[in-house]
Amino acid sequence: MSLIAEFSLRSSDLILTTALDAAPGTTVELEQQMATRSDAPVVLFWAFGGEFDRLEDGLRRDATVRDSTVIEELGEKVLYRARLESDELVAIYPYYQRLGAAPLAATGTHEGWQRRVRFPDRESVIEMRQFCADSGVEFRLHRLYTPGDAEFEDEFGLSPEQREALTVAQRAGYFDVPRAVSLDELGEQLDISGQSASERLRRGVSKLVTNTLLSDFS
Template identity: 40%
Template sequence: MIVEFSFDVSTLQAALTGASGMRVEMDHMSSTDTVSLRKFFWARGGDFGAFEDGLDSDPTVREPKRVIETDDSRYYRVIYQDDLPGVEAYHAVVELDGMVLDARTEGDGWNGRIRFPDRGALNEWCDRCEAVGLTVDVHAIYDQERHPPDNSYGLTSGQREALVTAAECGYFSIPRETSLSGVGDELGVSSQSASERLRRGMVTLIENTLEER
């Protein structure tokens, strides 16, 4: 089963606060008995200089390293501080035979998807998160990664909100009744962030409704 969720964690928030508009999307996470939890992620959409300065002083991570740099994005590796609630949440996923499929920053927290073997594992994971002070908000549950329920279609809450808001504001009307800046104002985000949510949302809808499987 695939679970779409969000929760508020402090990881990278100090670095993100100083780099307005920066968005982070996880690529890979791993740890062993002898290696602390590492996260590899893409960052885009903000001031990279400010973000990297923030990474150096962010209390939630250590040893940040820029791995790849492109025109509009950068790929980083950080090591989590061992005592973070998010580290316990990740270890609980692994111990319950789950797998983190993706995760990205959304506002002051993270949205993501995890594959669990059954609902019992999900419930135990939520209990273990609550035990370390993390409240998990589950947005959707579906059986197969590519077959979400009709009211979700694999969209994150942020993507769904952006698409609905854009439609209600007349962004898709001909002629358009608002701009990306107008959509962003309604969502409380920058026009670039609004554009990114709409683009990702439309790609997700196409993949889950129109592409042949």
């Protein structure tokens, strides 16, 4: 079953890093990324934030950009087309293709990139994270969820309810020796029964251990 991952990437070797550093008030959204017959992939991206002069100056100095042009101006947004320097890039997009992953959205600022990508399975997300680590790119997973499912998992594989139960239990002293609260008292704090609190804690602990201590995902 495929999974959608929302994560952030940070590295000086990612596309447009120098350009975005030159215009810290600007945000860019990738519109399209295309491979070409030459060795220079092409990206289309919208920019907004008002610092277009600073952004364009940064684009001229950005080692990851061979050249760029303005395609369209629409109110306070500008659409750019940029040819990239392959030798200067961490090849993130080709690795998505290798994994069978489909990029859905990408937003960049001077603080890094926010990505939303559909992966074929959890193992491919783990491979992506390892690729980033090997390439010197900081990878931080924020959400992991099944398409069409309103409930999402956090970076540890926990649902919101499981994370809440574990957090409340820790703060209430449930894991202390001796325990400061009973399961029934914990359930009252969570507005569920003691039995439901017990099941939620067990499942949360199981996921936490599986996805950290017993997984390369940790």
